[in-house]
Amino acid sequence: MNEGREFVGRKYSQEEEDGMRAAMGEWAKQASEPFEGEQQKTEEEMHMIEVINDLIREELVSLGITDYAAAEPARVHLLSAEVFQREFTNGPHAIFLPAEDLAAVNCDNADTDQSKFADILHELIHRASLQLFYGSKDKRLSYARLGYHFRTPWKQENERDVLQGFNEILLVHTQRKIFMKNAELLRREFGFTSDDLDGPIYNYMRYAPLLQSIVTSVSGASGMSESEVFDEFELGQFRLKIPIMKEIARAYGGKALRTLSYLMALPEGEEREKLDSDIIRYFATEDRATRDILGEEIHEYFLTHHNIQDENGNSTNTV
Numbered sequence: 023m024n025e026g027r028e029f030v031g032r033k034y035s036q037e038e039e040d041g042m043r044a045a046m047g048e049w050a051k052q053a054s055e056p057f058e059g060e061q062q063k064t065e066e067e068m069h070m071i072e073v074i075n076d077l078i079r080e081e082l083v084s085l086g087i088t089d090y091a092a093a094e095p096a097r098v099h100l101l102s103a104e105v106f107q108r109e110f111t112n113g114p115h116a117i118f119l120p121a122e123d124l125a126a127v128n129c130d131n132a133d134t135d136q137s138k139f140a141d142i143l144h145e146l147i148h149r150a151s152l153q154l155f156y157g158s159k160d161k162r163l164s165y166a167r168l169g170y171h172f173r174t175p176w177k178q179e180n181e182r183d184v185l186q187g188f189n190e191i192l193l194v195h196t197q198r199k200i201f202m203k204n205a206e207l208l209r210r211e212f213g214f215t216s217d218d219l220d221g222p223i224y225n226y227m228r229y230a231p232l233l234q235s236i237v238t239s240v241s242g243a244s245g246m247s248e249s250e251v252f253d254e255f256e257l258g259q260f261r262l263k264i265p266i267m268k269e270i271a272r273a274y275g276g277k278a279l280r281t282l283s284y285l286m287a288l289p290e291g292e293e294r295e296k297l298d299s300d301i302i303r304y305f306a307t308e309d310r311a312t313r314d315i316l317g318e319e320i321h322e323y324f325l326t327h328h329n330i331q332d333e334n335g336n337s338t339n340t341v
């Protein structure tokens with residue numbers, strides 16, 4: 023929410039921009055209304071949102087970003103499975119919609135306090151990430167960038183989601199860092215132990231070695247320390263320019279970003295498992311020739327299996 027909420031993808035007239043901002047303002051107003059069947063938040067839940075806003079603000083300040091705008095509790099919807107699925111999706115159990123500035127969590131899925139906390143934190147880090155939008159001439163508004171997740175909604179035929187997987191990994195890295203830095207506070211305020219908090223982010227921990235491989239190689243190639251590289255990657259979620267991405271190409275060769283963009287880009291299932299395992303192996307492979315061959319195999323595999331359909335139907339809205 024810092025440098026972002028700009029429009030990209032084509033030139034806009036002032037009138038168009040004003041119109042889109044007005045529409046977003048209108049949706050944002052609606053987004054703070056409770057859904058039918060939504061329960062009022064408990065005091066504990068209100069406290070969670072307050073603490074999460076504080077922790078995100080502190081994390082951003084530690085990266086040099088000082089203009090975090092706290093999420094209003096009314097835009098964080100804690101819903102039963104029934105309401106969540108009716109309003110959003112059967113798929114992921116929590117969601118953030120950039121244009122509406124709305125976060126929602128399926129609390130039947132997040133059935134412990136710590137997983138509820140982890141899910142709200144996760145979605146509000148998405149919210150804190152840099153946001154860019156695209157408005158088509160026929161007045162459809164979609165997001166073009168959220169953190170590292172780049173989309174090209176202006177290329178109708180081959181609209182692609184790029185680096186969505188990498189964005190999730192960096193986000194969970196940030197989430198975990200916040201947990202670890204504030205372990206004592208979280209124990210005191212909510213009784214969470216570090217084991218409690220590892221559970222909800224366990225799924226993504228599979229990808230932690232990938233991030234570590236990339237950080238090690240980039241550190242080796244650039245002369246930056248590993249902790250500086252981690253910070254630069256984390257910062258990239260919140261900034262327009264991400265200079266550290268060039269270092270990935272420098273460390274691994276020009277096709278490395280293409281390979282990285284395929285991470286988690288297939289629908290969940292066996293094929294994604296295989297592709298992601300190969301990508302993890304690619305970034306851990308030191309021998310350039312072996313890596314380049316694997317990179318081509320990954321590219322071919324992706325082209326044969328991908329589906330250009332936008333799975334995330336909720337991300338597009340009509341003005």
Ligand SMILES: [Zn+2]
Binds near residue numbers: 148193
């Ligand atoms: Zn996410």
